[in-house]
Structures are given as C-alpha cells and as structure tokens.
Amino acid sequence: MTDVGDFPKDAVSGITPDEWEHLASHFEVGRDIMPHVLGASIGIEYRPARALLLALGMFGLAENYLYVYHVCTEAPLKARKLSEGFEPLPWTCPYCEQSVVSRSELRYDLVCRPTVAIRFV
C-alpha cells in the first residue's frame, strides 16, 4: 500500500486548472523529475514548475536534490540533497579530474523525487 499525500494547489501560482489535470500523471513515487522536463511535458513555464517541485519538498511529499554540473560536460556529475546546499570548493570534478575553485564553473539544477503518491487538491 502506497502512502498518499495531499498537496494544496493554491500553494503555487501560475498553473491553470487544465495544467493541474495533466500534472498528476507525471509524479510517481521514486521517479525523478526536473523542472524543465515537467515544463516541457505539460507546457508550463520553468518558474512555476520549479516552484511546484520545491513546494512538494517543503510539504514533505518529496525529497529534493541538486544535480551538480561542471563546464566540462553536459551530464550531471553528482546529486546533493537540496538541504546540503551547493558543493563546497575546491571540488575535484570526477569527469575531467580538475580541481574546481570558481563557483562560475559549476551549474546546478533541481531534481524532485516523490516519496508518496501525491494528490493535488
């Protein structure tokens, strides 16, 4: 039996009733979702998509992570819990093995992993 959690739609603005309808099918327990993917699949902007994913974490319905990217590759190199914040520097990139000393070489993106079945109410 999967746990179910309610999320109040009025906690996030900028999402239409129609978009809320489509949203639900994109959330599965344990399946990672990123704001641009959610945005592209249901046609909402990055900002409300990101706001929604962050809010799911704050409501205890999901774990939020940051994917860490280095300028040397398009692929995410590691995931950090959002609560742990940005990567401390200097950081050795596991891909190019360089020591990163400047924040400008790193990029982050939000990842949301639902921990319960989410019902948008």
Ligand SMILES: [Zn+2]
């Ligand atoms: Zn690198």
